[in-house]
Amino acid sequence: MKFGIAVAVLVALATGLLILFKVGPEIEERKGVPVESRIEVADAEWKKKLTPEQYRVTRKKGTERAFTGEYWNTKTDGVFNCVCCGQPLFDAKTKFESGTGWPSFWQPIDDNNVSLIQDNSLFTRRTEVICSRCDAHLGHVFPDGPAPTHKRYCINSVSLKLEERPGK
Numbered sequence: 001m002k003f004g005i006a007v008a009v010l011v012a013l014a015t016g017l018l019i020l021f022k023v024g025p026e027i028e029e030r031k032g033v034p035v036e037s038r039i040e041v042a043d044a045e046w047k048k049k050l051t052p053e054q055y056r057v058t059r060k061k062g063t064e065r066a067f068t069g070e071y072w073n074t075k076t077d078g079v080f081n082c083v084c085c086g087q088p089l090f091d092a093k094t095k096f097e098s099g100t101g102w103p104s105f106w107q108p109i110d111d112n113n114v115s116l117i118q119d120n121s122l123f124t125r126r127t128e129v130i131c132s133r134c135d136a137h138l139g140h141v142f143p144d145g146p147a148p149t150h151k152r153y154c155i156n157s158v159s160l161k162l163e164e165r166p167g168k
């Protein structure tokens with residue numbers, strides 16, 4: 001009888017673990033290779049260089065309020081660079097209307113220009129997106145974007161600086 005209970009508990013535990021692994025992030029971690037050499041700047045230097053909101057989001061993994069950022073609704077053509085180090089991150093041609101209030105892209109300008117890291121904060125499992133050159137926090141990537149990648153890079157406006165494409 002006791003043996004039966006022990007088996008039942010073990011089976012329940014194993015099932016729980018299996019479910020836990022199943023709901024892991026659907027987007028794998030990936031370390032990008034920056035275009036130019038990496039930038040290592042002391043936290044105090046970033047604080048001096050950036051506005052308080054840029055610093056809070058990019059260096060302290062903050063999130064800007066939805067529908068308040070500079071670029072959530074912009075349709076201007078160009079390239080979105082990292083606000084901290086200037087590395088190109090996203091092309092306006094891959095920007096789409098997600099309805100979330102944050103600029104959303106279906107792919108980075110190059111997979112190497114960002115790094116993807118598992119983020120278990122806030123009791124959820126998400127995949128964080130950071131700049132591969134200076135580690136600036138950019139936002140998160142979710143597996144519910146449009147074709148062709150079906151990914152949604154949900155990025156804070158304040159982490160980006162739009163460089164308009166010259167000549168039209």
Ligand SMILES: [Zn+2]
Pocket residue numbers: 082083084085086087131132133134135136
């Ligand atoms: Zn950067």
